[in-house]
Amino acid sequence: MDWQPLYYWIKELCQAEDDAALSHALNRLTQLLQADSSLLFLVDPSTGQPQSFAAGLSQRSLAFMASHSREDRYLHTYIEQNQFGHAVCLQELLPRPRAEEDGFLERFAPHFDYRYSMGLLLPLINGRQLGLSCHRRRTPFPKGIEHTLQCVGAALLPWAQLRLAPKLNPQLNFATLPEGLTHAECQVLQLLAQGMDGSEIARHRGVSKETVKSQVKSLLHKTGSRHQNHLLSQLREKSFARSPLNPAMSCG
Structure with missing residues (x-):
């Protein structure tokens, strides 16, 4: 793995002071992961309002995914199998016949039509979670992308804590x-x-x-x-x- 691009990306992420800068950083991350799109989300059970950011996805698709997250069979299978902290190929985790049950893929395909997906979910403090996934439409990810995604997740942990903290716990008066x-x-x-x-x-x-x-x-x-x-x-x-x-x- 070439660590230099990841180093510069982490620097750009830490310097992102608004959503526009964060979106730019996520676009660069998508290139780094050799993906067509990527999705980053932060969840806090106490608020019930996840923060979602995407590259390569329309706002309409992002809104659909956010409002239908409870139907996401890939996400639920990841959690049920206790894969927390592991970057995995979601299609290997949940084969297509099972993913097609209840019309899941049919409903999601118009908004999220990707054949190959890598996903990672990391626990934060107080039940909060950091999620990151990357997706390709036509060809599988190159070998070793799981390790790269794992490293990216580790780099995101302190950023996620800081991102959530001021929104959920305002500075002391x-x-x-x-x-x-x-x-x-x-x-x-x-x-x-x-x-x-x-x-x-x-x-x-x-x-x-x-x-x-x-x-x-x-x-x-x-x-x-x-x-x-x-x-x-x-x-x-x-x-x-x-x-x-x-x-x-x-x-x-």
Whole structure:
């Protein structure tokens, strides 16, 4: 595998600040995967509103796929066989006779008429999922594309976390927080609000689990919280009791 094109693509993805730039990056990824089209989607069960992006597909086809995802026999077979984290050929996973049951292929063909598809589904935190598939109309994918897709998926994981976080967990309104929290404690509180546990926060911030444990303990004390769930409850309700802590140690 030639890693240089993948490196430049990851750089372009990380610099994509809007949907137009993301679409451009996905078009380049489609070329990298030697595909005619590709589909990228992010799912969060708490919102029920997946984010979908495509290259080589019309908006009409993309809308159809998004609204009929519950009928997607390939997706359901992938999940039923517990293939999470594996890039697989979907036609090998579900042979055509089974895929034709209940008229599935007949309904989908006008919107998604591809003979060869590779798919990958990766779990994120809190039940969220990242999905990526690429498709060819006439000829099979070249040998080794599964490995390339697997590498692309690994590169997408941190991007997906960042993409979802601001939409589902807005940045903290520091004006509603008690005075006296250090900058590090504010960061830990933000990550707790995004659903990360102590180990994930430690990896994200590059510190030890003991450090995070100490910072959470300090947060509980400074916010008058009985436990971590109480802390997050106060954060959601913006009902922290004001305490006369040292203003020199504020989040600013």
